[in-house]
Amino acid sequence: MLSINRFIQYILVTAFILSSSAFAGGDDPETGFRVYPFLQQLTTDSVGISFETHNSDSATLKVSVNSDMSNYVTHQISSGKIRKMTLSGLSTNTRYYYTVTSDGATSPVGSFVTALPKGSRLPFRFAVYGDTREAAWYEDIVAAYGDNDDHLPVCQSMASKAPDFVLHVGDFALDGTDMDDVINFFDVEKDLLRNHPIVPTYGNHEFSGGSGTGNTYFDSYFMSSGNSGDFAYYSYNYGNVHVLVINTGVHVDNNDSYDLLLPGTPQYNFIQS
Known part of the structure; x- marks a missing residue:
C-alpha cells in the first residue's frame, strides 16, 4: 500500500504580513477567513493555494487522497494574514482533498485533480x-x-x-x-x-x-x-x-x-x- 508520506513530498510556503492601514481597514474585530482558500497554478505535480485571515495567525493545511480526509498529512504554515503556498510532489492526474485551519476557523473541504501530462x-x-x-x-x-x-x-x-x-x-x-x-x-x-x-x-x-x-x-x-x-x-x-x-x-x-x-x-x- 502506498505510504501517505509519499503522495506529498514537500510544501514551499511564502507568507506575507500586510500592513493593516493598506489592507485590513484599521482595527478589525472579525476572525476567520477574509479570503477563503482558493486554487491556482495547477501543474502535473503541484498546485498553488492562497488565502487570507482577518488576523495574523499560524495555519494548518491538511491534505488527503480520501474525500473524508482520513489518513491525511498535516503541514504547519507560518504566521501571517495573506499566505501563498505551493503544494508539490503530487502524483499526476490524481484527486486530492484539503482543508486549512487558521484564526479560529476551518475551511470547507476542497478538492482538485492534478493536471494531465503533456x-x-x-x-x-x-x-x-x-x-x-x-x-x-x-x-x-x-x-x-x-x-x-x-x-x-x-x-x-x-x-x-x-x-x-x-x-x-x-x-x-x-x-x-x-x-x-x-x-x-x-x-x-x-x-x-x-x-x-x-x-x-x-x-x-x-x-x-x-x-x-x-x-x-x-x-x-x-x-x-x-x-x-x-x-x-x-x-x-x-x-x-x-x-x-x-x-x-x-x-x-x-x-x-x-x-x-x-x-x-x-x-x-x-x-x-
Whole structure:
C-alpha cells in the first residue's frame, strides 16, 4: 500500500504580513477567513493555494487522497494574514482533498485533480469567463435584484460542469485598488475556486484609473506566472493543449492597444517563442 508520506513530498510556503492601514481597514474585530482558500497554478505535480485571515495567525493545511480526509498529512504554515503556498510532489492526474485551519476557523473541504501530462489524449474541460466586475451603475441593479445577481449564478453554472480549471480573462472587479471590490470578488467565487484552479489575467479595471501595472491589490493573492512577470500575458500547459493568454487591450506598459502585438515587442516575441 502506498505510504501517505509519499503522495506529498514537500510544501514551499511564502507568507506575507500586510500592513493593516493598506489592507485590513484599521482595527478589525472579525476572525476567520477574509479570503477563503482558493486554487491556482495547477501543474502535473503541484498546485498553488492562497488565502487570507482577518488576523495574523499560524495555519494548518491538511491534505488527503480520501474525500473524508482520513489518513491525511498535516503541514504547519507560518504566521501571517495573506499566505501563498505551493503544494508539490503530487502524483499526476490524481484527486486530492484539503482543508486549512487558521484564526479560529476551518475551511470547507476542497478538492482538485492534478493536471494531465503533456501529450495526454484523455479528455478534459475548462471554462473561460471574465468581466465579473460590477458596472458603474450597479447600485440600480442591486436595488432591484440584489448584489452579484449575475456573477454568482455564472460561478455556480461553471462549477456544475466540473471544469479542470477556469480561465478568467480580466476585469475581476470594478476597481482592483478598492479593497472592498477585491474581497467581494473572492467572496462570490469562493465555492468555485476552492475546487477549480483559476488561470488569471488582468484587465484594465484591475489598476488605478484603468491603467498601469503593479498597483492592484490582486497582486497580493495571485502567484506570478513566471513568463512575463505578471498576468499581462503568459502561457499555460494542460495535457495536449498549450494555452496562450495575450493582451490586446489598452493600458499595458503605457502603450496603445495596436502597439502591443507589433513585431519586435515583448509580447510578439513571447508568442513567437
